Amino acid sequence: MRRTTLGNVSVSRTACAIALINALAFATPAFAQSAETEPVQQQIIVTGSRIASAALDSPNPVTVVGAEQIQSLGQTNVAQVLQTIPQNSAFVTDDNVGLGNFNVGAQLANLRGLNPFFGTRTLTLVDSKRFVPSTNGGAVDLNLIPSVLVERVEVVTGGASAIYGTDAIAGVVNVILNKKMQGLRAQLDYGVTEEGDGEEFHGALAAGTSFAGGAGNIVVGGEYSQSFGIGICSQVRDWCKSSYGQFTNTGFGSNGQPNFIIGPNALGAGASQTGVFAQFLNAPGVANMQFNAAGNALVPFDPGEYVSTPDISYFNRQGGDGGPVGPYDATRMRPPVERFALYGHLEFEVSPAFIPYIDISYGGRSSSNVQGSQGASLAVISADNAFLTPDTQQLLADNGGIAFFNRNTNNIVDQVNATKNTTFRVVAGADGTFAPRWNYGIYYTYGRNDQSQRLYGNQVTSFFGWALDAVIDPETNQAVCRQVLLGNPAAAGCQPLNLFGSNNASQAAIDYAYRTLPEEFRFEQQVVAASVTGDLFDGIGAGPVGVALGAEYRHESGDVSHLGLPYYNDFLLTYGNDFSGKSDIYEIYGEVSVPLLQDSALGRSLEVDAAVRHSWNTSTSGVTNISRTTEATTYKFSLLYDPIDEIRLRASHSRDIRSPGFRELYYGQVLGAGNPFASVNNPFNGGAPDAATLDFGGSVLLTPETADTWTAGIVLTPFPRFRASVDWYQIKIRDAIGAIGQQVIVDSCFAEQLLCDRIEANDDYTDITYIDNNLTNLNGFTSRGLDVELAYSLPLGGDSVIDLRTLFSYIYNLKVDAGGRVIDYAGQSGPVASFGDFNTTPKLTAQAFLTYRNDAFTAVLSGRYVGKGRYNATYIGPDEEGYSPTAINSISDNSVDDRFYTGLALTYRFDLDDGTSSFELFGTVSNLLNVSPPVAPGGNGYPTNPVYFDTAGRSYRMGVRVKI
Template identity: 30%
Template sequence: MRRKHGFYGAPSAFALALALGAAPAFGQDAAQSGDADQSGADAIVVTGTRITSGFTAPTPVTVQTSDELLTSAPGTLADGLNQLPQFRGSDVPQAGGVSANGAAGANLLNLRNLGAERNLVLLNGRRVVAGTDQGATDINTLPQSLVSRVEVVTGGASAAYGSDAVAGVVNFILDTEFEGLKGSVQAGISEYGDAGSQKASLTAGKALGRGHILASVEYYKNSGIGPYEGDRAWNRRGSGLLPNSGDGPARLIVADGAVVSNSTFGGLITAGPLAGTQFLPGGAPAPFEFGTVRSASFMLGGDGIRNDRNISAGTERYTGFLRGDYDVTDDLNVFVEGNYGKATANWDQYYNYTYATAAPTIYANNAFLPDVIRDRMADEGIASFRLGRIHSESMIRAENKKEMWRVATGFTATPGDWTIDGYYTHGENEIRITNFDVLHNRRFYAAIDAVEDPVTGDIVCRSTLAGYDAGCVPFNPFGAGSPSAGALDYITGDEWRNLSLRQDVVALTVQRSLFALWSDPITVAAGIEYRSESARQTTSANTAEIVDYTGVRGGPAGLAGRVGPFIVGNPQPLAGSFDIKEGFLEIAAPIARNAPLVELLEFNAAARVADYSTSGTVVTWKFGANYMPISGLRFRATRSRDIRGPNVAELFTGGSQGIGTARHPITGETVDVVTLTRGNPNLDPEKADTLTAGVVVEPAFIRGFRASVDYYNINIKGAISNLGRQETMDECYLRNNQTACDNITIVAGTNYRIDLPNLNLDALKLSGIDFEIDYRLPFLGGQLGLSALANYQWQFARTTPGSISINRAGEVGLSDNPEWKGTFTANYKTGPIELSWKQRYIHKGKYDVTFVEGVDINDNTIPAVWYSDLAARFRVGADQQHEFYLTVNNLFNRDPPLSPRVSGTHLSWSNYSVYDAIGRYYTAGFRFRF
């Protein structure tokens, strides 16, 4: 019963859903494997459905072989997929400004920029336990060296595949029939000598009578790029989005050369008669030269510093996969498989900081205060001042560890005309996220209020004289390098969270061809599925502390009473579970074939009933049609209702407070914000109505040419989200959104508390067109392949209750929504040599689509960007089964365009989720096969 193609020996219910077609870059109709062409009886047909009736389904499917993906992006398969125009805004280690959350160091695919949680990722057609509490799958933990191809269903597919397939499905298909031994080794480095990477893999497979066994292991490491690392001139200049304090009508100014205006590494007095006094190394006071276009946080020029963030996280991962299957009879195959993944991400985040409303108050009796400043305070009659300081002696470090394991077992039976598939899978993911050396609020404000002990004359923390803060070590803030090692140890601490995710899935699918109406037989598939998801998060005990300044003077009032003592992090416990019971029915009905003006006409329909333990029953459905009036011309269309249920984080996250900044929409000034993010167990599933319609052309008179154009429209209602702190401010003050205003509390002047609950809040609307062209022809004694994939998206609109709809299409500053995005590839193969040239295009766009250039901002336009990638291979061996390869990504070392990302006083030059921040990158390696 072993099958070389189609279902790879022991397909699951989901493996029935997808099979592949012939042009690797063009996957609608047929595909080539990475090793050999397939045609005729061996061709694998892309269906995009559960029914394997042999016709091409109406839902568009793009197929990429692993060989193609690794040619242009040899690091990981996710890197290659993210070059496809359908993927936007994915979480990757190179996203820039990586923070300590579950996504750090991970590769989370984001289809259509609808969020990684809105596309369903499958491994050989089966679900994989989530890699974050948001329900997204971490591609890094999959057995990448075994993947033969990746199928991307670019349309709603919940009726066929289950919940979460709102944006589509990404199915990683493994070569489970592999026999022999293969492996690879490679290394890479950037133009700047950083982000070094190493990768090695080994795979072995062997047939054993009626059985087959397969094993694979892989190792990957990338050193990442931390703050102030590398020699990128654009990054050294800094960037900013500044309120315009000078001439001209623009309210905001995008500019390079922006620096921090409210703090320095040695301390800066920011208000009062002594404002503009900074402290140099050793503590000596000196005038601080302010620059131009000065705001509360930034300015251009002057003595300000650049408060840098990391560009990419360092990552290291190990994966392993083991599988065995056995033909019990000619009609029954059973299998069992397991995979394991361990990944660690380590990186420096940014320096500890205390500025703006968090700036400490320095009193005249501070024991470290230089005498000249104490004398000036006496002359001016002031008792204290506030000091903005970025603590360059103390970098916040982070670590994200993940350990995932998963087992699956199942069978395929083909009694008579029936095909029956069943499987069970269990997966667990243990995630530990740690912040090291984070500033502890109370300890810092106690330590910086240092005085002389009236009895001993020693410098002590003032609060210890009243019996508080035993063990406090005085902190000297005056001048970079002045704090003692003991003081730094005292004011900082570590906090962590352990997140345990569990998933169990049981599924059974049956399929059979019935009777014929006017053409081929009607085919029916039906199935049931049960899925259970659970999560439990424990945290370090210190994250439950309440910020209390009793006995301490000078602590910021806006932080008092906050849950969690650290300036970042402070995760809270989480626990919850839910289950889903589902049943589906799908039918494929060929209506006519080989009739006048009807080469082929067929319909496809599916319905699914899902019962969520948290919210009840919901029904999804789809209808599709294929029509070929003549050979080589096909029209297709699908209309569907799709769903996504809330994930464990959206349902069960406890109140988690954070501190940050926002730009006041009216004044343009930066204000300090304390946020409370929390889950909501009463959330309902999101509902999406999806329409796709397109045409596929394969003219007989142009041999080797294929092209497709597909329109899509996705309309999501009740999308689960919470407004960000800046969005909440904008919605309230600019658009008078009462829901947003109800979540804002003004604590003291420029200090705000904002509640951010999860809600079925938004309506999302997307409209666009996918283009795909593939042309292969003989050329100069070899074979030339030309392919192009492009996406034009003119609508990405979000509507919040009480507000107008905002269409973010064309926005590449605050979001990842270029109107046009495309890849164009030329591949030439002759003898043992293969050359590949890829051009990646990102269309010009706006920084913020809500801004009017010249009124709201001085320059709201970000230019178009082209990236070039070059790859070369040289095959050796009797059958050319071994190869040396070299890849150069971003060949011309194109800098990312100026598009500032600002968080507090942390500056990022560009939007790294859209643009390449690494620069020219070289990878060389060797692959072998026996």
């Protein structure tokens, strides 16, 4: 069965898309050439090794994106640069906020899709140095790096812990800033979508000059951007109005249809925006009755079709009278974001032996995200409720005296997350030479990130329950909260809440039951580092033996507080408890590069490289004062072999680590019994729901994740101006940090008598009261794939050149060991899930650009392909082997269609009379053909996957640059 595609734009199939990708290709300064015969420009890179080398000399795949490409594509954010690299899975972006309350407005690097939701396995550096994290998971917000000063971005895929330390399991993103800039540069641009939304104003200014006869240099710059976001999906995009969802077949096993069904018209199950008495838990005559708009009469409720848990209001049904699904009808597709980034650099060469410098940066980001509010789910309504009509009161009195009530409150309460981040960083150091062919570097870094979050309109469970339980005060004959009438001091100030009907709740009652949840987070990082590099000796005739030695000390501390709010843990949605902690990391490292052959009968060159790092990490909780010290040794071996000039073979193996991050070490949260996010279905009691207390958070006792990475590749340069490379990789992660999940814990105890020590219950476990779901080292990951790159530069005569480049990434395994069951998630491009330990990815993604340029004019035609995928790797659809509609994991369609996107960017430069100044006009069109995304509902709340598929539609940007 083939479901309907969102939108009405036809899309090419895989073969056509790949043909177009190959016909296009990608231009970048790292490989862009003039009309001369030089094959490929070799740019010195600094990422992936402490011993600098040319880009073609790296044993690991390196993608270099230069300032020329950034400008030619009209990119205004470092994150946009990474989105042109297929190996990056852009999970945390403005387009994928959805229902999330974390990282709103942030842009984070995520190579291979291996980042956990609250952590990072991709190390982000600025000028080869660590940058203070802007999330409590340890990731760096790319918004805070001014793009106007970016000289290039170097991306190394593959382990690099022996070079840089923790977090570099999937690879390294190194942003190199232009610290030698001369003159002044300014840019002003404006972006908007075809629909007239998504507006963004962006401006940047940078200036640099040398002084003291060239001995000193100063560079300052900054940028500011304000984007206004995109509205509620079902209101602003036609492809979203169908509200696709995943449903459970209530007739499974008897009607010949699969267990899961993908279809349109998804509505909230068992709840409306006037209020419904639940379908199955209430007596006949009460069940499935909803209030009319005025709230003064009951009318039948059409429950629709397909739902797994009929009386739980946040599951989907198809059709009927259910309330709108929050993600489609209450959440922006893209939140508004305001950001700024400032940077300054000063250096002075006292002598070649002593070149001191100082860098100062300061940036900020603020954003807000409207979300679906928390309504009533199986709330108890008593027959004497003050807002019920006499007829309804009598109906409830005749049927047990109470009724279970569901209500969608999106039409009366706005739940809004507002996040503000500011980051300050200073680096002071010195570089120099101290002997022929020997250099040193020392530096100190201090960085601080302050984050302030507010979740407005968040339900306080006790206040909500007290306000909903309103009765008539016999003395005043007015509605009053029952708990006030009973003299409960904790209920002082309670305002009776009328949720019957569409809009009968008073603002005073809403303000009482829904409050503001605050969180303040501060993280500080200090680094002291020293290194030396040089040639140890002249070698054995093939070239000098290079060596790098160094040591680093890093102190990191953080504190999360909630301003002492007395009812903090009573919010329905919480950020967790107050927590704090610190880590002290000591590291020493060394690297050696040994040339073994040079112009030999055995080959043109052969070079081996080895690196090792040892670290001591002491982590101490600021709450419990429990401390833990771990040691780890990481290493890397690599080989480069050129049998002939046109062929290069490269291979590497590394042992890498990821130490537990701040949140993973110190976070703590307890959800009380009755919180819907803590409940489990108890198999010891026939699968009945159990209201257990759930304890989940971090642990100082966690140990580092370890990974073994292997790469092997070939680089071909058979003729001038052409380069091709193919690289195979395998990353195997052990002791991955994750949570088991409360349902898995209970099911494992029932089925295999495993993990029972994490449960507190009565003797026969029929009444579970407590579950320990704190993080632990448990999972294993194996990711395998191929990276392919093609680059060619074709001179046309004069100063005209056509540049072509193509990047392919093919993932053929992403195996996850989920407690003994191994699942291969490679190719899953269905719904996006929050709080996961990794991100699923399509098997094939590709990026290509075809660039024409001459002295004044540049035109870039781009193509991006996202291959066909699976909706869910654990489901089986009709087109897959082993499908049966009677299988518990059967689904009506388990495929996600592919997409091919095109773009166009034009730049024209006008030279001014002095010959050194110019101004440029530029314009870009993204998603040139206005291709709508494929169906992939669920996850963060979209009917598609916004990580890989464009949701904004055709978008424009235009602007001007000035260089003096």
